Amino acid sequence: MDFIVQVVNGLGMGSIYALVALGYSMVYGIVQLINFAHGDIIMVAAYIIFISMMMMGLPLWAAILLCVVLSALVGMLIERVAYRRLLVRNVPRISLLITTIGVSIFLQNLFQLIFGSDAKPMQKFFDLPALSVFGVSITSTTILNIVTSVIMMICLQLLVGRTRMGKAMRATSEDAGAAKLMGINTNHIIALTFAIGSALAGVGAVLYCNTYQQIKPIMGSMLGLKAFVAAVLGGIGSIPGAMLGGYILGAAEGLTTSFISSNLTDAVVFGILILVLLFKPAGLLGKNVREKV
16 A cells, blocks of 8 residues: 555655656757756746736736746746747757756856745645545545646647647658748747746746746756656657656655665666667657658
C-alpha cells in the first residue's frame, strides 16, 4: 500500500514537471531549440503570484490570471529580444543553446538582485480535504496537480491537432520555408509557441506554489532541468510524451525518496535520462526522424 501512496504522491510533482516539459516540447517541435531558460519562466511566474497576492493583495483568481498572462508576455519578450535574430540568421544551434543558458543565468541573477536570495513564503491556495480511493488517501494538492496537467495536455493536443493555428504550427515545424510560401507568418507562429509554453509554465508555477509554499530565484534551475529530462524521456516534441515523462519522473522520485534515500533522488532522475538516451534515444513516444540534407 505504501508503494501505491508514494507513486500517487510522485505523480503530483510529476504533473508540474509535465507542464514545464510541455513547453520544452512545443518550442523544440517548432524551432528545434532546447530552451534552457524555460524553467526560469516558472520562477518569474511564481514571483508574479508573490507580488500579486502578498504585496498587492489581489484575490487568488486575479493573481492566477495575471500570472498566466504575464508569463506568456515574458516568453514572447524573451523570444523577440534574445532568440529571433539568431533564428532569422540561421546561426548554429549551439549558439542558440548558449543563448538560452545565458538568459537563464540573467533571470536568476536579476531576481536575486531584486528580491534577495532567501526563500519567500507562500500561502496554500487550495486547502481541501483528502480523498480516499480503495483505501489510499490522496491529498487535494495531488489531485489538483494531476487533473490540471491532464486538462492542459488535452487542450494543447486539441489546439495543435484541430485548429488552424495548430495546422500552421505543424506546417512551420515540418518546413518553415514552405510555410512562408503558403502565406504563414512563421515569426508570429514561433512567438505564439513561446507564449503558450510560457503560459503553461505560469500554470505550473501556481501548482508549485500551492504544493511547496515557498519560492526563490534559483528554483527554476533544477525544476527546468528535470522537466527537460521528462521531455526527453517521453520523446521531445511529443505532447503526450512530455506528460508521460513527467509522470514517470515524479513516480521515480517518490519511490526513491521513500524506499532508498532522498539524497539519491537526483542521481536516479539523471540515471533514467542516461538509460533512455542509450536504449531509446527518441524517447518512449518519440519518433526517429532522418535529418534533412
